Amino acid sequence: MTESERPDSTPGLPPTPPPFRPRLGPEPLPTNEAEALAIGRQHFPEVGSPGGPSALFVHEFDIGYLVHASWPRPEDPTAPPAELGGSNVVISKTDGEVTFVPNFPPESAVELYHQILDRRAS
Template sequence: MTSDHPTPPTTAEQALDIVRSRFAEPRLPDGSRAELRVEEFDIGYLVYAVFPPVTDAAGRPQPAPPGGSKIVVSKETGETVTVPNYPTQAAIDLYRRQHG
């Protein structure tokens, strides 16, 4: 999904505001909002939700559910682009290859 924003962001907080204005906020299983983090890089801001680790009844870590995405906000245009829910650096690298 892509969209334009009239004012390109110059801070991580502005990038977060753009994402919040265009996308639904992710929720935790209890209905509370998931934490959103922003990673700034040379040509954009990567915005993603942080979910607590999933454990089984014995407390052993379980794999995260499949799917999801991260959002990149372009520093140049304010455009938002979704990228797969890859590890942070892999998501940034993918965006650079496609939009850099």
């Protein structure tokens, strides 16, 4: 079926956009580190899987939880990393929203998260 054949479209006008799909409910709201870790696991490869992290850690701070991974040591520590970058996951304590921040040390990642929130608010 082409766009012009859709029952809700009008010939000669641009195609009707697809219907908006709202979230089905609120994001899960973590109340402790274990719940934050369960949410954070959804955003990382399985721990111990090939190419996956060796462990996941949770760092609680005033308004959220930072979930970050540790990776196994490379066989050749002098070789460049196979994959550059990476992300940490922040889960808000107030609404459960998940935000990705660069793979910085916890204190720097939390500081960046605060800056992101400040920019969103202005």
